[in-house]
Amino acid sequence: MSEINIANYKSPIGTIQIKGNEKEIHSIHFVEENIAHLNNTEAKEVQKCIQQLDEYFNGMRKEFALTLRPKGTEFQGKVWTELLKVPFGKKRSYLKQSKRLGDVKAIRAVASANGKNPISIIIPCHRIIGSDGSLAGYTGGVWRKKWLLEHESGNKQQSLF
Incomplete structure (x- = not known):
């Protein structure tokens, strides 16, 4: 190794x-x-x-071409694989994510797996929002989630640092 x-x-x-x-x-x-x-x-x-x-x-890349090896449970791996299917500039609700994984009742487990995503940005857990359109949580901070979503939607932001 x-x-x-x-x-x-x-x-x-x-x-x-x-x-x-x-x-x-x-x-x-x-x-x-x-x-x-x-x-x-x-x-x-x-x-x-x-x-x-x-x-x-810099706004020049919408998809990443990297070999990813996140560590997690089998279920978390399924959730993270599904996250990779959410297109750049799009959002999906936790509920829809649960449905895509085949179990609408798994919404809390899906949200928990999103929160344990070890590869931020590239496995785009920031694209998952509440059914009511709320940003809900993000391990990197909701303000970063908002920034990333605005960045991907084409809205211009200034650097915060």
Whole structure:
């Protein structure tokens, strides 16, 4: 197994920590601490991730082409796979997500699995909203979810940092 590499990527909405190796990405999450920009890794997939995040935040990328290896239960994996089917610029409710997974009663489990998504932005859990249109929760903060949805809808925002 390849050594895990870590890079801290400065995005318009805060520092994102990327963990991966030569062949796959394991996690991408926002870090709240004041972490210095760190990119001393040469792991190919991590470097590719940084480049694709740059393109995404610059409005030049709508889909990611990375090998993802999130760790979770079988059910979480199904939820995360379904998240990858939500198109750029679109939103889907937790209820609709549950229906697509075959069990409308699983809405809380689906919401919980969304919240445990270890690969933010690329596995787009930010595109899942409440049935009433509310933004509901987001592990990176609801304000980031709002920013990401506006970014993908074409509304212009300013960098917050």
